[in-house]
Amino acid sequence: MTERATRRTLLLAMATSVPLLALGGTAVADPVYPSQDQVDQANAAAAAKAAQVDALQARLTAQQDQLDAAQTALSVAAEDYDEADALLGQRTAEADAARAAADRAAAAYAVARVDLGRMASATYRGTSDDYSPLTSALTSGSVDDYVTNRATLEHLTGNRADVQQRAADAQALADSTSAAAATARQAQQDATAKAAAARTAAQRAADTADALVASTQQENDALVAQLAQLQQTSVALEQQRQAGLEAERQAAAAAAAKAAAEAAARASASRAGSGPSSGSASVRRAAGPTAGADTAVDWALAQLGKPYLWAADGPDSFDCSGLTLRAWGAAGVALPHSSRLQYSGQAKVDLADLEPGDLVFYATNTSDASTIHHVGMVIAPGTMVEAPHTGANVRTASIYRSGLMAFGTRPS
Structure with missing residues (x-):
């Protein structure tokens, strides 16, 4: 078909598909607008x-x-x-x-x-x-x-x-x-x-x-x-969206926890410099990294994927303090099966000075050590291995979350 014939065919199709209104002998397209009700x-x-x-x-x-x-x-x-x-x-x-x-x-x-x-x-x-x-x-x-x-x-x-x-x-x-x-x-x-x-x-x-x-x-x-149906997306895509929203929520919580922990550390340092009457000045500080820390970290990481079970200390399942006591036990350091006692009985470390093997703690009230309810082991800056909670397995995670105490501990 020639170019001219093609053009003619298209024009004919357009002419027959658009309603025409004769106005004074001139044919124009009838504009179609949705009604206000629509x-x-x-x-x-x-x-x-x-x-x-x-x-x-x-x-x-x-x-x-x-x-x-x-x-x-x-x-x-x-x-x-x-x-x-x-x-x-x-x-x-x-x-x-x-x-x-x-x-x-x-x-x-x-x-x-x-x-x-x-x-x-x-x-x-x-x-x-x-x-x-x-x-x-x-x-x-x-x-x-x-x-x-x-x-x-x-x-x-x-x-x-x-x-x-x-x-x-x-x-x-x-x-x-x-x-x-x-x-x-x-x-x-x-x-x-x-x-x-x-x-x-x-x-x-x-x-x-x-x-x-x-x-x-x-x-x-x-x-x-239901969300996928309403938004005309696939379930898989909506699950990805929910995972993204949860990641954003956790990131925001981590940022807030980190800011709070840094503020608490600055306040602690300020009190420590104010004189011997300060409560923080009496905190027993840790010396250098404890021998055996690498052994403890390696042992804890070898438990990745094992399920959380309250009051358990291995070998097949753990709660938070059960994991840390067994990890440090492998390095020859005895710890009690209690995150509160692991906090109160050990030398303290500022969060900025944490080393692999050190322990970090979480409480419902960070100014009251008797409300501590969770402990994890540092494996790298800002990262820990933990037995988190029911329904989850031993995993690695950010140390920054709500309730982070201003001090970690260094078992010895």
């Missing part, structure tokens, strides 16, 4: 769709917030149990030591009473005849004999006083150790009750968190599918 309906539909999208997104965010809160509650409850269990071990050891000391004191008192009885009997027999001062004077054949007899009497009298004193001391020791043992037994009983209550609370929190993880995943999947 515009209003389209706007209303778009607004309704946007509102649905916003509502679904808000539900997703609320679901994640609820899950975060449940995981934090489990972390706190699990730490309460870990701490109570560690303290129960201490109280049990103290009670055992106190009972052993009381038994030894009681035995010593029994021996002292026997010695005192024997001495009393011998003294009684001696003063009735052989060892009275008058008898000694009357029966002495000479002054030398009298002096010898008198010295013997004084020796026996002094020895009796020694035995009496030893018996009195033994009785006092037996009484005090018996009282200490009773106190230690009561402390052990209290610690046992506290550990049992903490275990029950932790299991309840774990059950709640486990159920919420499952239900949240199901609801999130349904919400994402």
Whole structure:
């Protein structure tokens, strides 16, 4: 077909597809405009769709917030149990030591009473005849004999006083150790009750968190599918979008946590320079990196992918302090199975000076170490390995998140 023929065909098609209106002998295209009702309906539909999208997104965010809160509650409850269990071990050891000391004191008192009885009997027999001062004077054949007899009497009298004193001391020791043992037994009983209550609370929190993880995943999947339908995208694309939004949320939280930690560090440094009365000036600071830190880090990294389980310390699952205690145990350093005790019992490190192997801590109130509920191990600047929470596995993550304490620790 020639160019001219092609042009003619196109013109003919256009002419037959566009309605013409004769006006004064001139044919023009009839403009078609949507009515105001159509515009209003389209706007209303778009607004309704946007509102649905916003509502679904808000539900997703609320679901994640609820899950975060449940995981934090489990972390706190699990730490309460870990701490109570560690303290129960201490109280049990103290009670055992106190009972052993009381038994030894009681035995010593029994021996002292026997010695005192024997001495009393011998003294009684001696003063009735052989060892009275008058008898000694009357029966002495000479002054030398009298002096010898008198010295013997004084020796026996002094020895009796020694035995009496030893018996009195033994009785006092037996009484005090018996009282200490009773106190230690009561402390052990209290610690046992506290550990049992903490275990029950932790299991309840774990059950709640486990159920919420499952239900949240199901609801999130349904919400994402609805979003994809509303926005006319694929589910996979919407899942990518949600992952991006979550990454943005975590990045914002990390930035805020880092700023807060740096501000706390500056405030700590300022207080430390203000004089010996400052609380931070009394913080026991760590020296150089601990020998064995590389071993601890390597051991912790070898556990990547193993599941979180509260109160677990391996070999197949871990909670946060269970992972760090086993990692440092592989390096020959003993730590308690409690993030709070791992914080309170070790030398402190400023966040800016953290080295691989150092521990970082998280609390519901960063000014109160008794609210610590999580610990991770630094493996590189700004990065840690951790056993995070129920439903997750041992992983690497940024150290910067809400609740980061202003100091880490350096086990030694």
